[in-house]
């Protein structure tokens with residue numbers, strides 16, 4: 208009985224927060240026919256916004272992929288750090304989860320804004336950070352940073368080091384051990400982290416809006432363009448882009464689902480946590 | 493391979509895990525590192541393997557110092573306590589790993605892996621993954637994997653700890669035969685004294701980071717150097733001296749701990765010279781033998797065993813006890829006391845293990 212109630216309320220919840228809004232988006236996007244939707248999507252500002260989103264996402268995924276993985280190794284395997292230091296490190300890694308993206312954007316403005324010391328310095332050497340791509344990349348990195356670390360570090364801790372030690376006693380050097388033993392055990396976690404990072408980067412709005420200044424055809428991203436269209440009451444255009452992003456999210460969910468099945472370390476807790484995270488990311492859009 | 497360890501030390505933070513440990517192991521010996529939990533057995537084994545760096549001291553393999561040599565180059569095989577199989581590789585690939593590292597020819601690898609599968613009795617399992625195996629099977633795969641590159645020294649960390657008692661006994665016997673057949677120097681860690689005695693040619697008893705005693709199981713069992721060893725290895729009765737005991741006049745004046753093994757105690761129905769009177773306080777059947785607790789006339793309690801299936805003694809029965817040997821420990825010395833009155837020949841001896 209209570210089980211039925213739970214399932215029913217879950218379905219209602221999904222209907223209210225996910226399915227109804229998205230079907231609203233779809234209806235609105237197609238409300239003036241396919242042609243005007245295609246127009247909205249192929250307009251100069253739309254293609255530019257998609258390009259900017261793409262560039263930021265690629266840079267952020269590459270950066271977090273490498274730095275995040277390395278930090279995960281340091282957190283899970285680092286030997287020298289004392290307990291207290293590692294607690295501080297963990298807190299720092301999780302900071303973006305608890306700080307609002309808008310505040311993250313504001314922090315970057317405060318540090319690199321044109322009238323600040325650092326801003327002036329970078330201005331002198333000809334690098335624009337705020338209201339430009341570097342600032343947007345910084346903001347997105349900040350927002351997405353925990354995703355890689357939080358995917359990989361627990362897996363590293365769970366697998367321990369004995370398999371690697373076994374490889375060493377069998378004569379394998381560190382490089383061989385990494386590629387034949389460590390990597391196969393963490394690769395799905397890394398892939399998972401990358402996909403989550405990508406999804407979050409594409410969907411990031413608040414931090415990027417603050418930092419980019421939302422300048423059309425310059426720093427506008429797909430999400431900030433939706434915002435602008437909505438403000439200007441251009442609902443077809445807004446919903447068309449939202450529809451594309453929504454479809455992208457659905458694809459990401461499918462990829463995550465597929466990866467989940469490919470993950471060899473079958474840890475149910477880990478799995479459902481990841482799915483929860485995926486839903487959070489998709490719905491936070 | 494001949495192994496020598498000199499004044500080995502290992503600290504974790506301020507904790508001294510291994511403290512001035514020295515021992516040597518001859519080529520082809522099967523050596524047990526025995527001791528209570530947390531005594532430093534694993535740490536010693538890991539230093540032999542090169543997985544842990546000693547803070548001080550030297551390790552020699554065949555007379556050559558190996559301290560700076562990494563585990564990859566030590567020519568060892570290591571079986572981990574929980575096997576540490578590669579979960580993403582099937583049994584074949586697990587066993588083949590060390591051979592692939594050595595870049596052997598494909599055909600050679602195949603042949604060697606199938607030979608090992610035969611040796612460890614896992615034919616037909618080569619396509620299975622570790623999570624599809626039982627504990628005993630995993631243990632055999634781990635062993636085959638360690639043996640594949642033909643190590644000169646085999647190191648086993650509590651190889652049977654995750655296996656149930658029955659399989660454990662079988663595997664033990666099987667491993668003993670296998671190692672004898674291969675003639676490899678082997679060191680295994682255990683905190684099970686029965687296992688250690690049954691398997692090892694030589695025992696090294698480790699306690700709180702120090703070597704307490706080294707010798708053959710017989711030596712250590714019969715001539716323990718400390719009260720700790722006397723009570724840790726084998727069953728024993730422990731008394732505090734001085735005591736009055738027939739046949740042992742010196743014990744009147746002995747101030748120290750006394751240990752009497754159950755098999756040094758002989759129980760009869762009728763007494764004679766050098767016998768103590770006693771009463772059966774408790775009888776417990778242990779499968780093939782009886783454990784009997786006797787209270788002596790002087791109030792002391794003794795545990796002993798009687799082989800066999802027949803009810804010979806009953807609760808409350810008056811019996812005679814003849815003790816052949818006792819070990820005494822004081823702070824300064826260890827003394828073995830032998831019974832002054834010889835065993836009477838005509839009295840029916842009903843026990844001796």
Ligand SMILES: Nc1ncnc2c1ncn2[C@@H]1O[C@H](COP(=O)(O)OP(=O)(O)OP(=O)(O)O)[C@@H](O)[C@H]1O
Pocket residue numbers: 504505507509527528529530531532533534535536683
């Ligand atoms: N990496 C480590 N860091 C800190 N302390 C350690 C480490 N490894 C071992 N120790 C400590 O060193 C002591 C000896 O450990 P070791 O694992 O060698 O004992 P052991 O004899 O193998 O015990 P057991 O029978 O329980 O396996 C223990 O007190 C343990 O807490």
Ligand SMILES: [Mg+2]
Pocket residue numbers: 533534535681
């Ligand atoms: Mg241990």
